[in-house]
Amino acid sequence: MKSIVEAKNLVAGYGQRVLIRNLSFSIPSPAFIAVIGHNGAGKTTLFRAFQGKIDYQGQLLVQGQNLRHLSNPSGKGLIAYLPQKNVINFPIKVHDLIVMGLFRKKRFFENYSAEDYTLAAQTLEQLQLSHLIDHDFTTLSGGEQQLVWLAQLMLQDAGINLLDEPTQQLDIYYKNQVFALLQNWVQQSGKTVLCITHDLQNLTHMQGYLLNLSKPAPVLEPISSQTVQENLTFLEAGRHPVL
């Protein structure tokens, strides 16, 4: 069976500083993967490799195809990426920002239709944010902004989604809501979600895998209360400085 996402002997870092050493994993079907590890362990670096933003050795494959040989994977809807921070410093209505998630379906300068705005509104509703639809995005709280970016990413409708700490600024209620939503997205819509997170306590009820990049030889570990606890204990015990 073809993997959705595969890393083969991946080596990546910055100059002499190797952060990812010989990482291999294979995700056999649409799944949720929590990418965990200490600060500086190389989680965002792994995502940068997937985006072709840094040089790496080894192979990254999506749906059996070598990423190096794929042109414009995000334009084709293969991969979408939600960065840790996304700054906007001009006034824009929330729905105008979310609807841009549909960019793949539009030609240059083509306007978004009423139907597009309905889709944007439905996505916002899933995140219980309908009351903010007409608000200026720049006036929202950090957590609200994070949820709006998530809505835009979901509208992109890509098969593989790389989320860099999507719950970082969220309150306890929304952290649970977002993890439940992501679980549902994977199971109902067949999406694959790789999610960098430090919120291990929220993972216990998820179905999927942990990938702990702080471990000397990281592998996919099926999520259970035992594996979450074991990884928490591992991360709390200390960290090895990366030279």
Ligand SMILES: Nc1ncnc2c1ncn2[C@@H]1O[C@H](COP(=O)(O)OP(=O)(O)OP(=O)(O)O)[C@@H](O)[C@H]1O
């Ligand atoms: N462009 C760069 N040049 C040199 N070093 C870099 C560069 N970008 C990141 N690093 C370093 O690489 C290390 C890993 O960074 P990365 O962002 O992958 O960590 P992370 O696991 O995502 O951490 P966090 O949990 O803090 O977000 C960090 O120590 C960082 O300082």
